[in-house]
Amino acid sequence: MTRRLSPGQLVLLVITGALALLWLVPIAWAVATSLKPEADTTAVPLSWFGEEVTLDAYALVLGTGGIVKWAINSTVIAVAVTFLTVLFSAMAAYGFARIPFRGQRVLLAAILAGIMVPPQVLIAPLFSEMVALGLVDTWWGVILPQVAAPVIVYILYKFFQGVPPELEQAAFVDGAGRWRVFFTIVLPLSRPVLAAVSIFTFITTWNNFLWPFLVSTDPNTMTLPVGLANVVQGTFGVRYAQIMASVVLAGLPLLVIFVLFQRQIVRGVAHTGLAGE
Amino acid sequence: MTTTVTAPATAAPVTAARAGRSWTQHGLLFVAPFLVVYVAFLVWPLLLGLRMSLTSVNIAGSNDRFVGFANYAQAFGDPRMWNSLWNTVRFTVLSTIPLVVLGLALALLVHNLRFMRWLWRLSFFAPFLLPSAVVSLLWMYMIYQPSFGLLNNALGTDVLWLGDPGVAMWSIVLTTVWWTVGFNFLLYLAALQSIPEHLYEAASIDGASAWDKLRSITLPMLRRTTGLIVVLQLLASLKVFDQIYLMTGGGPDDSTRPIIEYAYDTGFTGYRIGYASAVSYILFVLIVVISLVQLRLFRKREESPR
Numbered sequence: 210m211t212r213r214l215s216p217g218q219l220v221l222l223v224i225t226g227a228l229a230l231l232w233l234v235p236i237a238w239a240v241a242t243s244l245k246p247e248a249d250t251t252a253v254p255l256s257w258f259g260e261e262v263t264l265d266a267y268a269l270v271l272g273t274g275g276i277v278k279w280a281i282n283s284t285v286i287a288v289a290v291t292f293l294t295v296l297f298s299a300m301a302a303y304g305f306a307r308i309p310f311r312g313q314r315v316l317l318a319a320i321l322a323g324i325m326v327p328p329q330v331l332i333a334p335l336f337s338e339m340v341a342l343g344l345v346d347t348w349w350g351v352i353l354p355q356v357a358a359p360v361i362v363y364i365l366y367k368f369f370q371g372v373p374p375e376l377e378q379a380a381f382v383d384g385a386g387r388w389r390v391f392f393t394i395v396l397p398l399s400r401p402v403l404a405a406v407s408i409f410t411f412i413t414t415w416n417n418f419l420w421p422f423l424v425s426t427d428p429n430t431m432t433l434p435v436g437l438a439n440v441v442q443g444t445f446g447v448r449y450a451q452i453m454a455s456v457v458l459a460g461l462p463l464l465v466i467f468v469l470f471q472r473q474i475v476r477g478v479a480h481t482g483l484a485g486e
Numbered sequence: 487m488t489t490t491v492t493a494p495a496t497a498a499p500v501t502a503a504r505a506g507r508s509w510t511q512h513g514l515l516f517v518a519p520f521l522v523v524y525v526a527f528l529v530w531p532l533l534l535g536l537r538m539s540l541t542s543v544n545i546a547g548s549n550d551r552f553v554g555f556a557n558y559a560q561a562f563g564d565p566r567m568w569n570s571l572w573n574t575v576r577f578t579v580l581s582t583i584p585l586v587v588l589g590l591a592l593a594l595l596v597h598n599l600r601f602m603r604w605l606w607r608l609s610f611f612a613p614f615l616l617p618s619a620v621v622s623l624l625w626m627y628m629i630y631q632p633s634f635g636l637l638n639n640a641l642g643t644d645v646l647w648l649g650d651p652g653v654a655m656w657s658i659v660l661t662t663v664w665w666t667v668g669f670n671f672l673l674y675l676a677a678l679q680s681i682p683e684h685l686y687e688a689a690s691i692d693g694a695s696a697w698d699k700l701r702s703i704t705l706p707m708l709r710r711t712t713g714l715i716v717v718l719q720l721l722a723s724l725k726v727f728d729q730i731y732l733m734t735g736g737g738p739d740d741s742t743r744p745i746i747e748y749a750y751d752t753g754f755t756g757y758r759i760g761y762a763s764a765v766s767y768i769l770f771v772l773i774v775v776i777s778l779v780q781l782r783l784f785r786k787r788e789e790s791p792r
Contacts, residue, residue, distance in 0.1 A: 217696070218600065225595045229609035235664065236612065238636055239624050251634045297520040304516030313513065316521075323528050325777040329725045329746050330766040333753045334535035335527065337547065354527040362520060387511045416617040418728045419746075423754065434617035438732055449627055456620045463615040471604055475611075478669065479676035 236460075243267065243453035250449035266450035267458070275428050276455055279436035280462070283415060286348060286432060290355045290414040295407050297356060299399070302365035303391055307374070317366075323359040332423055339424055346427040355414055361406050364481060368402045369395070401476075408470075408477035415463060433459045539763035545753065557764035567765055569740055570748035573655070574769070577730075577744060578723035580659045585719050586712070588663065589670025594704070596671075597678040607675070611668035618665075618728035625661045626733045648734050651741035658730055658742055665729070666722075670715050677711040678704070717780040724773055745769050 214222070241257045242250055243266050249259030270276055304310075305317050328335075335354055336345075344350030376398065380390045396403070421432045428436065437459055440452075467474055509515075539557055543550040561567045596606040613621065629636045630647035638644055647657040685703050694702070727746040730736065736743030736751070743751075745765065753762025 221595060221599045225592075225599055225606055228592065228595070229606055232609045232613065232664065234636070235624055235629060238628050242628060253634050253639065255634065255636065255639050293523075297523060300516045301520035304513040308511070308513030308516065310513035316517065320521075320524060323524065325774050326528060326532060327721070327725050327770070327773055328528075329727060330749075330770040330773070331528070331531040331535060332746075332750065333759045333762045333766060334531040334538055336754075337538070337543075337545075337759065338527075338531055338534060340547070353523060357524045357526075357528040359524065359528075386508070387516075391516070412615065416615075418618045423750075434619040437617070437619040437623065447627065452623055452627060456623050460616045460620045464612055467612065467615055468608065471607065475607065475672055475676075479672050 239453045239456050243450055243457050245450055247448055247450045250453075266448075266454035270451050270454045270458065275431070275436055275440075276433070276458055278429065279431050279433045280458075282348070282430060283433040286351050286421070287411050287414040289348070289352050291407050291410045293352070293356045294358055294361055294410050295403055298358070298361040298406070299365050299396065299403065300391070301362050302369055303395060305362075306366050306369035307377075308387060320359045321363055323357075324363060328354065329419060332419065335420075336423055344424070346425055346430050348430065350424045351421050351430070351432070354420060355417065358410070361410065361481075364406055365399070365402065368399060372398060402480070404473055405477035405480045408474050409481035412463065412474075412478070535763045535766065538760050539767050541760045542758075543760045545757045545759045553760070557761045558768075560761065561764050561768060566740065566743075567745070567748060567768070570736075570743045570745040571768070573740075573742055574724060574726060574744040574746070576655060577659065577662075577726050577742075578720060580655065581662050581723050581726075582716065582719045584659070584663050585667050585670055585723075586716055589667050589715065590674050590708070590712070592667065592671045593674030593678055594700070597675060607672075610671050613665045614668040616665070619732060621661065621665045622729050622732035625657075625664075629661075630657055630733075649738055651737075651739045654734050654738060654742050658733065661729060661733070662726075670719065673711065673715055674708070677708055681707045713783060717776065717783075720776055721773060724769065724776070 238257075244262050244264070245259030246261060246263055246265065252259070301320070305313060331354075339345050339350050342350075344353070372395070377390050377394055380394055385393075416434065417432075418434045418438070422435045422438065425431045425435055428439070431439065437455055440455070540552060540554060541550050542553050542556075592606075592610050596603060596610070599606065616624075626648060627635075632638055632644060632646055632649070635647070637647060645653060648654050681704065685707075686699055689699050689703060725746065726744045727750070730742050730744050731747050731750075734742045736747050746769065749762045749765040749769070752765060753759045756762075
């Protein structure tokens with residue numbers, strides 16, 4: 210360890226460290242509160258620890274609340290949305306980038322124009338549509354509208370355009386059809402960009418609130434964020450330790466995933482966030 | 487790009503023709519699954535919403551009479567619509583500035599700090615990974631709670647952070663900055679890493695100070711990224727709903743109610759889904775205008791040589 214700090218680096222370290230600490234305080238405070246006995250959660254002056262450190266709040270939340278069920282719903286929904294979005298978008302992007310057909314340009318333009326449509330302004334008509342289709346309070350009702358994400362098509366389209374066609378030619382010469390080429394050559398080649406858009410889609414879906422909130426009224430189909438919001442609105446006499454235990458449990462999965470896959474996630478978010486720049 | 491000049495002249499046309507023979511190889515088949523979902527859950531609701539905005543339909547689907555532009559006329563004369571639109575615009579302006587400036591500042595700090603980058607990245611980006619419900623509960627009960635919340639106890643004040651109409655919007659902005667600045671921070675960090683090192687080396691040889699380098703290399707090189715981030719942030723902020731709905735419900739005295747919440751209120755609580763569609767379309771037009779301005783802006787940039 211021969212780490213020599215120049216004065217400049219030291220100043221940067223102090224500023225950055227202080228800001229990072231400030232950024233982490235709310236999360237640390239939530240964790241601290243979740244570990245207090247309920248009676249100590251509202252005590253003033255504030256202190257980081259209560260009379261004792263206890264997991265009572267977690268036991269209560271996990272034992273009585275729907276949080277496990279919501280976590281399962283969230284996982285199923287986020288996985289399904291991610292899988293369908295990436296599969297459908299990659300197929301469409303490949304069709305647009307590689308296979309000429311009549312009306313292609315118009316169709317592509319019509320899909321890319323959809324990037325400008327924010328899902329939030331569609332809530333009213335989309336809800337009536339779901340009522341008509343009988344999809345309210347079902348997983349499909351939550352999943353399907355989130356699959357219609359034209360920006361992912363755009364990102365993958367740009368990517369496929371940059372892949373040299375020669376890589377596919379050899380397989381065509383061997384008599385492979387487009388589907389085989391797509392699934393056995395193009396998709397494996399595109400693993401990094403597919404990982405990037407998958408990560409982005411998963412995070413967005415996992416955290417999505419407005420649409421799942423509107424379309425699921427039955428606690429059995431609620432996602433984690435929706436279930437959490439509902440519990441709080443329905444509670445008399447707020448139980449702070451339990452709420453913070455729920456908050457920690459609900460926030461934990463993505464944080465753990467982030468710590469494990471930091472590099473990929475950073476790349477995925479940066480890449481997709483800038484829409485394939 | 488329909489033909490590639492560099493490709494081996496023999497292989498490409500033959501194989502493409504062979505692959506194009508069967509209907510199972512048609513490009514539309516690749517596009518079809520996405521297209522079906524896209525039409526069913528984006529294009530159709532978009533058209534349906536337009537139609538609904540011209541009717542007096544309620545959430546049960548009844549009273550579906552054509553009323554022309556009456557909903558729009560009413561919306562433009564509705565002080566609560568204007569107030570919520572104003573709140574959305576106010577939130578957008580108040581949040582975009584710190585989210586962009588702070589995002590850049592944090593990225594510059596972390597980029598120039600040579601060690602423990604993963605820790606800084608984790609600290610600033612972690613909140614972005616939390617669902618809005620988690621963020622809202624955390625801030626309303628732990629930070630903004632007037633008697634035992636962190637903020638009042640740390641500052642020695644007794645401000646009603648979410649209960650005072652003059653303060654509530656600022657509190658929402660503060661929470662939003664904490665929650666989402668990590669996203670812009672990451673985008674800036676990625677952009678900073680793509681600036682070629684040799685520019686800085688050359689400047690060092692010329693005896694440039696750190697400040698000179700920031701002003702004449704870093705910031706100019708980030709101009710394009712900044713344009714993009716500002717537009718993305720504007721578009722994201724205009725869609726604000728979650729944290730406001732969850733933390734203040736639009737109050738106190740409608741001082742934070744954003745336009746999406748007003749559409750939600752009129753449509754899902756007030757059952758006037760035709761009127762709600764009209765209100766949504768007003769926001770939609772605003773967002774499309776900004777998107778089009780963005781497109782023009784970036785097309786121009788791409789044409790002009792850097």
